Amino acid sequence: MAPSLKAxxxxxxxxxxxxxxxxxxxxxxxxxxxxxxxxxxxxxxxILRLLVRRDSCICGDIVDELPLAQSTxxxxxxxxxxxxxxxxxxxxxxxxxxxxxxxxxxxxALVGGL
Amino acid sequence: MAPSLKAxxxxxxxxxxxxxxxxxxxxxxxxxxxxxxxxxxxxxxxILRLLVRRDSCICGDIVDELPLAQSTxxxxxxxxxxxxxxxxxxxxxxxxxxxxxxxxxxxxALVGGL
DNA sequence: CCAGGTTATCGTAATAGGGCGATTATGGCA
DNA sequence: TGCCATAATCGCCCTATTACGATAACCTGG
Numbered sequence: 001m002a003p004s005l006k007a008x009x010x011x012x013x014x015x016x017x018x019x020x021x022x023x024x025x026x027x028x029x030x031x032x033x034x035x036x037x038x039x040x041x042x043x044x045x046x047i048l049r050l051l052v053r054r055d056s057c058i059c060g061d062i063v064d065e066l067p068l069a070q071s072t073x074x075x076x077x078x079x080x081x082x083x084x085x086x087x088x089x090x091x092x093x094x095x096x097x098x099x100x101x102x103x104x105x106x107x108x109a110l111v112g113g114l
Numbered sequence: 115m116a117p118s119l120k121a122x123x124x125x126x127x128x129x130x131x132x133x134x135x136x137x138x139x140x141x142x143x144x145x146x147x148x149x150x151x152x153x154x155x156x157x158x159x160x161i162l163r164l165l166v167r168r169d170s171c172i173c174g175d176i177v178d179e180l181p182l183a184q185s186t187x188x189x190x191x192x193x194x195x196x197x198x199x200x201x202x203x204x205x206x207x208x209x210x211x212x213x214x215x216x217x218x219x220x221x222x223a224l225v226g227g228l
Numbered sequence: 229c230c231a232g233g234t235t236a237t238c239g240t241a242a243t244a245g246g247g248c249g250a251t252t253a254t255g256g257c258a
Numbered sequence: 259t260g261c262c263a264t265a266a267t268c269g270c271c272c273t274a275t276t277a278c279g280a281t282a283a284c285c286t287g288g
Binding site: 024030032033034036037038039040041042044045046048049054092104107108109111112 | 136143144146147148150151152153154155156158159160163164166217221224225226228
């Protein structure tokens with residue numbers, strides 16, 4: 001599942017200047033609130049765990065794992081994607097999702113900074 | 115859950131059997147979702163930071179620190195209290211709030227387990 | 229190009245969340 | 259006791275979220 005790719009392989013790295021930002025202050029508060037709000041749903045926690053476990057990417061297998069309709073799962077994926085916690089790469093007819101390790105680290109840093 | 119506490123000082127300890135629970139599984143997913151949902155608002159992040167900084171307790175000083183009405187702050191405090199992240203002890207005419215260190219540690223453990 | 233499966237989006241309905249003012253307890257103090 | 263300050267609750271409005279089915283968009287293989 002790696003032949004023709006558009007931008008990058010399924011889980012490509014991106015810009016790095018992301019981890020060394022303050023974990024306090026007004027901006028950090030907003031960021032922490034956005035990230036935790038995105039995580040704040042059981043289905044999204046499950047999705048995150050799925051993507052972390054299979055560190056590689058999956059697609060609509062997520063739908064099979066969750067007791068939710070496909071459209072609902074798609075909505076949750078959108079929330080996680082907009083928060084920057086996951087990323088979706090077009091891989092042929094399907095879409096491979098993967099966690100965004102930097103944002104996850106950032107979340108851990110922000111929570112750890114509490 | 116907690117019986118009526120009267121004479122306890124502003125930040126009393128409580129039961130300990132709280133930290134060594136699994137950080138994965140269905141129950142952990144629900145717990146993580148509940149906690150992050152409670153944190154998932156800028157005002158509540160600010161409240162948490164206030165209570166962590168002044169490790170001791172404050173009361174309606176929180177209202178002065180936030181650009182929100184007293185009733186709104188009270189609602190946020192209720193959310194945090196119901197999530198177990200803070201605790202409120204009656205201290206004379208006012209109410210002293212303080213963070214619940216165990217729940218905060220639990221949150222960090224759950225996020226760290228992602 | 230068309231048929232296949234795969235995912236996103238739309239429309240809708242029910243519920244939850246956020247904010248405020250006003251009101252209601254509650255406890256201390258004169 | 260009555261009064262004041264503090265905090266919680268209530269009522270209301272508005273927006274956001276969640277969930278689903280249905281539909282549209284998308285790529286690939288034939």
